[in-house]
Amino acid sequence: DTGVSQNPRHKITKRGQNVTFRCDPISEHNRLYWYRQTLGQGPEFLTYFQNEAQLEKSRLLSDRFSAERPKGSFSTLEIQRTEQGDSAMYLCASSLGQGRDGYTFGSGTRLTVV
Amino acid sequence: AQKVTQAQTEISVVEKEDVTLDCVYETRDTTYYLFWYKQPPSGELVFLIRRNSFDEQNEISGRYSWNFQKSTSSFNFTITASQVVDSAVYFCALSEAQGSGAGSYQLTFGKGTKLSVIP
Helix, strand or coil: CCCCEEECCEEEECCCCCEEEEEECCCCCCEEEEEEECCCCCCEEEEEEECCEEEEECCCCCCCEEEECHHHCCEEEEECCCCHHHCEEEEEEEECCCCCCCCEECCCEEEEEC | CCEEECCCCEEEEECCCCEEECCEEECCCCCEEEEEEEECCCCCCEEEEEEECCCCCCEEECCEEEEEEHHHCEEEEEECCCCHHHCEEEEEEEEECCCCHHHCCCCEECCCEEEEEEC
16 A cells, blocks of 8 residues: 555646545545645645544535545545635545554645636 | 644754754643644655653654643754755644544644755
């Protein structure tokens, strides 16, 4: 297992279009997180899955955002009707349990909305 | 609510100098975890250390050392004999064991400190 994988690495889209990102966590990790990072800021929590159940969502996650983790394996994050303010790096992280060995982050998907 | 403050936005040092990155946190929980991550230009966050609130023992790992002081709510990170490869953005983060909903242990990050090591 080579770590957390995110695709695509970069995505440029026109305002109003829908986009979907994928995250493949470390296979034995039961917890999966999505974070958003804007320029010059630290990552901000968006949502969290334990296995296939989405247990928590941040207030940052507007109705245009939806995340899934079918079968408790990979996860997708979809943004509908993208806005310029959605431009950011979207990071996925996974952990086994409470992250005693830290949370393993992927390289992120950089979204640019033009 | 939990909060992490990294007051140093950018630091530049000459190679082989020691450098300390400051981190101050706020939490109402008695049980919490503190982290440091490194983010090189490639963008991936690299885990460096995790500390729980009951363990104030300082830790050393090679050229890295961490000083955890609950009395001042600080968790500072020192790099000894810095190298060019240490150039990156470093993030301090906090997760609460009880304060976050549904036991998510979500991380709250500071804004990061950009370290530039000049050869």
